[in-house]
């Protein structure tokens with residue numbers, strides 16, 4: 001507590017202050033070098049079509065440098081356990097930092113508790129989460145924005161669960177997962193527009209196309225391991241995106257595809273005034289028209305898709321092929337000597353993961369009504385992978401926690417505009433600091449002996 | 457009648473010739489041991505039988521069929537189980553899951569019987585059935601590796617240095633289990649060992665490998681009495 005006792009012998013107070021100032025000065029210099037190009041200049045449009053101009057933003061640079069200088073001093077003081085100083089700093093601060101801190105610290109703590117707990121407790125938590133998810137659109141405080149947020153989080157949960165099959169269970173590091181998401185989205189868009197098929201007919205087709213692409217990619221590259229596989233899949237993701245940009249006659253290039261049909265409720269469209277001869281959802285059920293009806297329907301669609309993904313994974317983990325995935329991640333040579341065909345086993349993991357991405361992609365296309373290659377850039381793969389890794393590679397519940405944390409927290413700080421990615425980064429760093437093996441690194445065994453008969 | 461016959465097998469690692477024409481036979485119900493110095497090519501021979509690496513020349517026949525060109529998983533499915541060098545159990549999986557992986561090629565309805573059989577042979581595995589493989593002791597891991605191989609109901613069991621890194625008492629235990637499996641279930645065993653004394657005492661027949669070639673073979677007792685074998689593999693030992 002007391003400042004004097006906390007000081008280490010090697011750093012007498014006066015010396016310490018000088019060192020801290022010097023350290024903070026260096027940090028400020030580095031941040032100056034970074035801030036000048038990053039914050040210092042901004043390109044602005046100039047009049048009507050007369051060109052571009054540079055706008056200088058010295059105030060931003062100064063703010064950034066001062067913030068780093070002060071922050072570095074605070075950090076150093078804290079490291080020397082001048083907790084009192086930090087407390088004052090915290091009170092002076094505007095509370096945003098506190099808010100971030102609390103939010104990101106909560107999840108790791110939750111992860112620790114969940115991991116230490118009995119399986120029954122984790123099941124209870126999963127059940128509670130499911131109940132909340134099912135009731136979400138009905139909560140009085142859930143407005144259109146929160147409903148949309150729910151859809152986004154669930155989309156990432158589903159994609160996380162899909163990728164978890166490939167990365168978490170089979171141990172294949174896939175950096176191009178978004179490619180299959182794109183294949184699913186474009187399959188749906190093109191099938192729906194050219195062949196006049198509905199969402200539910202297209203869904204299995206889109207999944208099949210994506211799985212097919214998974215096999216086509218997987219066949220030549222699954223002999224590679226670890227880093228090499230990661231690089232090749234990364235390249236594949238980019239290739240798909242570039243094909244989408246350049247294959248103008250089919251994909252309409254960078255302009256994307258618009259006018260993608262919205263899903264209907266078993267044939268009943270969601271529209272304020274439906275075309276002649278059709279009955280809209282709200283008319284059929286005698287409700288007032290509200291745009292949230294469509295969003296709520298989308299919400300339940302993605303919830304169902306996510307749950308299907310989850311149930312599928314939970315089930316297949318207990319089947320020979322699922323067990324083989326996990327064994328393959330642990331020791332490929334041992335698997336071979338047990339009669340497992342590593343290539344086919346990996347291919348199934350890759351194809352099934354791709355299939356779920358394809359489902360997710362169709363959902364994305366129908367939700368947006370518009371898709372373009374921009375939606376399928378590497379950052380999407382990175383976010384999904386981050387959710388899987390931070391969730392704890394292979395843990396289904398971990399994926400949910402990580403998705404809620406990363407997407408939720410990032411959205412929570414939406415007012416911060418472009419800085420909200422800082423919150424995303426802070427969330428990742430926090431998890432990695434407190435839970436280096438992911439939120440829930442625990443792996444549940446897939447088999448226990450039935451209690452009847454014997455007691456060991 | 458032979459169960460496994462290896463004739464004129466050459467195996468390469470790149471340009472290194474690890475096996476230089478190996479001939480070897482195993483008859484049903486036998487325990488055959490292969491001894492040799494480090495790097496002689498013993499593990500390579502077992503792995504070549506399993507098709508990984510593939511033999512470059514020569515032929516390997518199992519139970520009358522040619523398996524030289526088959527992929528590994530197809531060879532294993534014919535009834536060969538391989539407990540590779542260094543145990544290679546799945547560390548994050550439980551003992552039970554490891555045993556389940558061993559039953560990959562077996563029929564699901566046999567699983568309970570096979571499990572009970574393995575638990576009779578290795579009671580310790582039953583006590584540890586929900587423990588993660590990686591947290592077992594070295595001896596327990598070796599028992600798990602053998603148990604896992606047995607779960608496939610093989611007709612030929614390939615064991616690569618099961619005594620590696622184990623205390624003498626545990627080695628004795630493992631060897632007596634091998635004898636028991638052989639006698640009670642008439643399991644054919646091909647045992648690669650550094651521990652020449654124990655291996656030759658246990659085995660019906662033995663082969664000595666030097667630099668990728670078989671230099672000697674005979675019954676276990678003959679080899680134990682052979683002065684070359686004594687000088688190279690038994691002096692200063694037991």
Ligand SMILES: Nc1ncnc2c1ncn2[C@@H]1O[C@H](COP(=O)(O)OP(=O)(O)OP(=O)(O)O)[C@@H](O)[C@H]1O
Nearest residue numbers: 469472474492493494495496497498499500501650
């Ligand atoms: N993957 C490989 N690549 C290249 N050379 C290899 C490879 N595996 C084994 N070798 C070489 O082949 C030879 C035989 O190796 P092998 O592992 O079969 O020996 P071993 O008789 O089992 O020895 P030990 O008793 O030490 O296990 C050695 O010279 C080894 O260096």
Ligand SMILES: [Mg+2]
Nearest residue numbers: 498499500541
């Ligand atoms: Mg060896």
